[in-house]
Amino acid sequence: MSSQPSLTIQQNLTIRLLxxxxxxxxxxxxxxxxxPPERRPLFHVIPFLLHVNHPELPGYVDADAELxxxxxxFSFRDEIKDALFIVFPQHHDLFDDIKSVWPRQRAIDALVLMGSIGTIAQSEKSDFDYWVCVDGDKLNAASLDAMQRKLHAIEDWAMSCYDIEVHFFLSDIEKVRNNDFGVAEGESAGSAQAVFLKSExxxxxxxxxxxxxxWWLTPDATTEQQYYSLLNAxxxxxxxxxxxxxxxxxxDKLDIKELFGAAIWQLGKAIDSPFKSVLKMAKLEVFLENLEQEQPLCNLLKKRVHHGDEAPGNVANIDPYALMFDQLLSHYxxxxxxxxxxxxQQCLYIKCNCQLSQPVAESDITFKRRIIAGLVKQWGWTKSQIRHLDNSHNWSLTELVQLSRKIHRFLIYCYRRMSSQLQMDNQSVSREDMAVLGRRLDTFYSKKEHKLEFLRIGFDDKVFCPVITIKQHRRKNGQQVWAAYYDDQLGVLGKNQEKARISVAESPVRLILWCVCNRVIDISTTVLLDYDTDPVTDSDIHALIKHFGKIFGPVRVNAIPxxxxxxxxxxxxxxxxxNFTSSRLKPTVDEVTVIYTTTWGETYVVPGKESLDKLWFELQESVPRPPCYIFVPESSQRKRIYQAFIDDAEQDFELLNYW
Structure with missing residues (x-):
């Protein structure tokens, strides 16, 4: 009789495992x-490259470390061999004699993918984020260093040969167990959101x-004591x-002390991936609102897997992102x-990129299309709504910006709403991480005098304009302003012109710089200049674009060290x-616009000769001294204007070539 409960436990664990x-x-x-078919073999090849270490294969490290x-x-199955033959056709002999490269010992306990791969959110651009789980007690410093070099080498190979981002996170099992994630992705995910990261x-x-x-074998509602009781059984x-x-x-539960750190982390992530972050920020708010009632999403998912979604054959229909989304919609x-x-709804649909308005053969209907189609049917969307979102690659920049502004407005709204409900002195994010994350957000979101604003948009690949039109307008108060429009808008007026407007600035210098810094234009863009822009010429604009691109190119805020x-x-x-918009005939300095960028990723455009006086001390005291340049439009007086500027500025400025 005494062994019966043990048998029941084992049987339950076995059923859950299956x-x-x-x-x-x-x-x-x-x-x-x-x-995509050309990347499919990588799913098998990448683990194989971690498993072996051979000089003729990517990821080889010449090291004395034994392990x-x-x-x-890990076993050498047929699908792995087939994938290797596709990726490395020159090495058939090597794979036919696999024993010669097969390791005798194993250093990696597990290779685990996390993120959007294998969910409705997976796209052609999805990163491969792997946790490389190791027992730190069994590996010395030399082994860990060699392993890290091997991982970096495979990441570089995947990017250079297949243009796919692979990220390996070397994870010590004991440290993960204790929610110690160290420094990841430039900031410490550990102090900001350790339990949230584990839940993800x-x-x-x-x-x-x-x-x-x-964790997968324990029931969804389990205490820590019960967890270890089952493990020890x-x-x-x-x-x-x-x-x-x-x-x-x-x-078994998330930590409210991490909520603020998690919120500012998502705001930071939204700079690059707003469609993903808007869903995750909403998830944080839903968690806060349902703190006492709700289990973490991972436990709800596990419950569905254990129950086979009420029928064993339906387990394949369970999707982490769809489950999360159901939770979010129900709340709002x-x-x-x-x-x-x-x-x-729009963010999820655009992120999943199913193109439901485009018919496909029955054999090409993926699980992702089935799930998204089911959701869209529930929402009651019309065909025109679906077609409009499917056509987002043809949206005007104005339409793209409108949706992106809604996203960032929602993110800030969530952040403020959550902040008002939290005890800030009881949050676990470290002071250093708070400084880094806060600085990134300030760089991206804050408005300051003369600061160039970032275009808050989630469509970087759709922002670039191969053709733009630049016009000068006179406002009712007599002020001159400059505007950029996408495509050829010469001769176009009224509402049609306004629909094509990209940006407006008080000077062409600020306008061009904003377009360059926000990836709207580059040196390959055709710029059409309206007739009423004298003395500014097409050549002036192109020269400015060239130099701006080299000196003040686009800044990725999350890449700032x-x-x-x-x-x-x-x-x-x-x-x-x-003298960009003033007369080119006089040898005097009539007009100055000073541009400078900082180590915090901010760019400033300051009009007026006196602006240099205010910057003098910072330029003088910076170590190393920042490079200083001067651009003067082409004219017979160009050299004399440059000399007059240098005499007055008392600073070393390098004259930039016009062409």
């Missing part, structure tokens, strides 16, 4: 189905090779065998925010544009 394995297999099949490669429970991992993970997280050689699993720790519908509901953001702000480069 359903988890079925779900994991379905996620792998989805991931491969959604990959820095080899995947636990549990929600989206796919075990590619090696051990599975034991496993017996070696039994089924399930404890050697099949790794203990990454229990998770309940609090009667129809505009938010529509915004979230952490060290720079923790250090005092310094001027990085400075440029004076002289």
């Amino acid at each position: 359903r988890v394995l079925r779900y994991n297999k379905a996620r792998i099949e989805r991931a491969q189905a959604l990959l 820095f490669y080899g995947l636990n429970n 991992f549990y929600t989206t993970n796919i075990v590619v090779a090696g051990k599975a997280p034991f 496993l017996e070696e050689g039994g089924s399930p065998d404890p050697n099949w699993f790794m203990d990454l720790g229990h998770l 519908q309940a609090v009667n925010e129809p505009e938010t509901v529509l915004l979230l 952490r060290e720079a953001l923790l250090s005092p702000m310094q001027i990085k480069a400075c440029m004076a544009v002289v």
Whole structure:
């Protein structure tokens, strides 16, 4: 009688394991189905490159360390061999004699994918984010260093040969168990949102090779004591065998102390990926509103997997993103925010990029299309609504900006709403991380005198204009302004012209700089200049674009080094544009616009000769001294204007070539 409860526990664990394995297999099949054919073999090739270390294969590291490669429970299956033959056709002999490269020892306990891969959110541009899980006690510093070099080499190979972003996060199992994630992606995900990151991992993970997280086998509503009681009940050689699993720790609730750090983290992420962040920020707000009632999403997902979604055959229909989205819509519908509901629906649909208005053969209908079609049907969308979103690649810049502004407005609104409900002195984000994250947000969002604003848009690949028109207008108060329009708008007036407007500025210098810094134009853009822009010429504009692109190119705020953001702000480069819209016949300095960019990623455009006097001390004291340039439009007086400027400025400025 005494052994009966033990048998029941083992049977329950085995049943759960079978359903988890079925779900994991379905996620792998989805991931491969959604990959472009030319990238599909990489799903098998990348784990293989971590498993072996051969000088003729990418990722080879010549190191004395004995243990820095080899995947636990990794076998040479036919699909792996087929993929290797496709990617490395020159190495058939090597793969036919696989024993010669097969490792005797294994350094990596598990290779696990997380993120959008294998979900409805997977796209052709989805990154491959792998956790490389290791037992830190078994690896010395030399092994870990060699492994890290191997991982970087494979990342570089995947990008250079397949233009695919692969990121390996070397994860010590014990540290993950204790919610210590160290510094990741430029800031510490650990201090900002350790438990949130673990929850995200549990929600989206796919075990590619090696051990599975034991978390998958415990019931959704389990205490930490029950978690370890079940783990300790496993017996070696039994089924399930404890050697099949790794203990990454229990998770039964999220930590409200991490909420502020998680919120500013998502605001930072939204700078590059607003469609993803708008859903995740909404998820944080829903968590705060349902703190006492709701389980973490990962546990709700696990419950569905364990129950086979009420029928074993339906386990493959469970999707982390669809489940999250159901939760979000239910909340915002309940609090009667129809505009938010529509915004979230549009963001999910655009991110998933299913193109439902385009018919496909029945054999080409993926799980993603089935799920999105089901959602759209529930929402009651019309064909014209769907077609409009499917046609977003042809939207005007004005339409793109309108949606992007709604997204960023919602993000800021969520952030402020959550901040008002949190005890700020009780948040776990470290002071250093807070400084870095806060500085990034200030750079991107804040409005300051003379500062060039970032175009807050989630369509970087759709912003560029191959043709723009520049016009000068006189406002009712007599002020002259300059405007940029996409495409050929010469002779176009009224509403049609306004629909094509990109930006307006008080000077052509500021207008051109804004367009360059926000990736709207570059040196390849054809610029059409309206007739009423004298003395500014087409050549002046092209010369300015060329120099702006080299000196003040587009800034990726999330790529600014952490060290720079923790250090005092310094001027990085400075440029004076002289006499751009004034007469070219006089040898005097009549008009000056000073542009400078900082180590914090901000760019300023300051009109007036006196602006240089205000910058003199910063330019003088910066170490190293920032490069200073001067641009003077082509004219017979160009050299004399330059000399007059230098005499007055008392600074070293390099005269830029006109052509």
